[in-house]
Amino acid sequence: MAIIEQHQLLENLKEGIKKAQFLSESVLVSYSKQIEFIDPLVFYRNGEILYKGSRIYWSDVEDVTMVGLGSAVVQAYNGEERFEKIEEYWRKVITGAVIHREVDVKGTGPVCMGGFSFDPVQMKTRLWKDFPDANFTVPNWLLTVKGNQCFLSINASVNEHMDPCTIESQLIDLEMQLLKNNTIPTPSQGESLMVEENQINEWLAMVHKSIDAINKGEMEKVVLSRTTTVTANKTFDQSSVLLALQERQSDCYTFAFEKGTSTFVGSTPERLIKKAGGKFNTMCLAGTISRGQTAEEDQKLGETLLSDPKNRDEHQMVVTMISDAMGKVCDKIVKSDSPQIYKSKDVQHLYTPIKGETKRELSLLSVVKALHPTPAMGGVPTEKAIEAIRERETYERGWYSAPIGWFDEDGDGEFVVAIRSGLITKENAVLFSGCGIVADSDPQSEYLETKIKFTPMLTALGGGWE
Numbered sequence: 001m002a003i004i005e006q007h008q009l010l011e012n013l014k015e016g017i018k019k020a021q022f023l024s025e026s027v028l029v030s031y032s033k034q035i036e037f038i039d040p041l042v043f044y045r046n047g048e049i050l051y052k053g054s055r056i057y058w059s060d061v062e063d064v065t066m067v068g069l070g071s072a073v074v075q076a077y078n079g080e081e082r083f084e085k086i087e088e089y090w091r092k093v094i095t096g097a098v099i100h101r102e103v104d105v106k107g108t109g110p111v112c113m114g115g116f117s118f119d120p121v122q123m124k125t126r127l128w129k130d131f132p133d134a135n136f137t138v139p140n141w142l143l144t145v146k147g148n149q150c151f152l153s154i155n156a157s158v159n160e161h162m163d164p165c166t167i168e169s170q171l172i173d174l175e176m177q178l179l180k181n182n183t184i185p186t187p188s189q190g191e192s193l194m195v196e197e198n199q200i201n202e203w204l205a206m207v208h209k210s211i212d213a214i215n216k217g218e219m220e221k222v223v224l225s226r227t228t229t230v231t232a233n234k235t236f237d238q239s240s241v242l243l244a245l246q247e248r249q250s251d252c253y254t255f256a257f258e259k260g261t262s263t264f265v266g267s268t269p270e271r272l273i274k275k276a277g278g279k280f281n282t283m284c285l286a287g288t289i290s291r292g293q294t295a296e297e298d299q300k301l302g303e304t305l306l307s308d309p310k311n312r313d314e315h316q317m318v319v320t321m322i323s324d325a326m327g328k329v330c331d332k333i334v335k336s337d338s339p340q341i342y343k344s345k346d347v348q349h350l351y352t353p354i355k356g357e358t359k360r361e362l363s364l365l366s367v368v369k370a371l372h373p374t375p376a377m378g379g380v381p382t383e384k385a386i387e388a389i390r391e392r393e394t395y396e397r398g399w400y401s402a403p404i405g406w407f408d409e410d411g412d413g414e415f416v417v418a419i420r421s422g423l424i425t426k427e428n429a430v431l432f433s434g435c436g437i438v439a440d441s442d443p444q445s446e447y448l449e450t451k452i453k454f455t456p457m458l459t460a461l462g463g464g465w466e
């Protein structure tokens with residue numbers, strides 16, 4: 001087992017405390033090093049007692065997993081200026097921080113992880129009581145796994161009254177506990193669950209109404225979502241759910257944000273934006289069909305989707321909006337002229353990747369703000385669609401269909417759109433699923449599409465459709 005490089009950590013803590021004395025405010029100290037391999041889900045589980053209510057799990061499509069435990073720094077904000085407020089706060093934290101890395105690896109050190117709600121104006125309900133419109137934290141402990149290499153970052157907020165030796169010895173004790181070997185969880189399966197799709201008739205009526213509004217020219221597209229409630233006879237085991245998601249949804253981003261007694265979990269195929277220096281990567285994902293039972297049927301379904309005018313139109317609206325938004329902030333953008341197929345375990349989508357580049361200073365959060373909500377989650381025109389969602393949907397979306405992700409001290413990072421997800425509270429889970437409604441939509445097919453989109457979460461909880 002790797003032991004903290006005591007000397008260096010102590011030096012960093014001393015420096016941080018001195019700085020805190022000088023500034024008369026808390027300072028973030030961050031120290032990272034390579035450690036022996038530990039399964040990220042074991043680390044997540046090891047943090048259950050000490051850091052219950054503040055754990056984060058994030059695994060991307062490029063084989064990087066990050067697990068955050070506890071909060072060295074946390075910032076929450078409700079209201080429409082959330083992107084600016086988080087950015088302002090982060091700049092301040094990072095300017096004062098003392099950062100030391102034994103290894104120069106992205107995704108280590110003071111990584112700020114969190115998410116936003118879909119609509120800060122939508123009425124708040126109890127469901128999302130622990131999830132503000134913006135909530136970001138720098139975990140006390142961040143495990144970063146790249147392939148089979150593991151890195152541990154220790155982040156601590158220190159103030160002028162602290163004693164560096166005491167903090168150091170506490171950290172050494174904690175590290176031993178968090179890195180201990182433990183059994184790897186097994187995926188949940190065949191659990192006895194009660195599964196209830198909520199308000200199906202109300203949802204279908206809302207789809208009919210929206211199609212009428214679209215035909216009257218009030219808008220072109222609106223994304224309507226609904227919920228399914230799942231109840232188990234015992235508390236869901238988060239590590240098992242995450243493992244099941246990761247194994248079945250290998251082409252997706254698997255995430256968990258634990259806040260208080262609830263955890264927002266899911267496996268999304270949809271990247272919103274990734275920033276590395278002046279390079280940005282985004283994608284348009286809209287237009288859906290099921291997977292086939294055989295390779296031949298699957299291929300045929302993909303071809304049907306590619307040549308279906310209704311899905312192509314729906315997809316094009318997303319491409320137009322995202323290319324316009326990226327075109328405004330980047331010096332150049334590159335995108336293909338026609339969509340490809342993106343296959344995940346349960347569904348296939350139309351997919352157009354878009355790359356952007358700029359030489360100017362452009363922050364990740366300002367691009368998140370410019371893109372959210374894309375017409376894959378809101379609609380066209382955006383304002384009309386958001387109003388329709390606010391008025392018609394019968395529940396609070398919270399963080400579902402909203403940007404979640406991370407960024408670092410250089411401003412690099414990645415945000416995805418939190419779909420194929422659910423909110424777990426002890427033995428209860430609320431799952432979310434939506435689809436784009438356009439003039440040619442057939443309410444029954446849209447209902448079935450949303451039903452398939454519940455499948456990734458439902459199976460991860462150990463259930464399935466009858």
Ligand SMILES: C=C(O[C@@H]1C=C(C(=O)O)C=C[C@H]1O)C(=O)O
Pocket residue numbers: 223225270285286287288349376377401419420432433434435436453
């Ligand atoms: C809104 C969701 O999915 C979005 C809607 C899609 C569609 O309407 O075809 C496809 C992918 C996603 O952009 C969801 O899964 O909840």
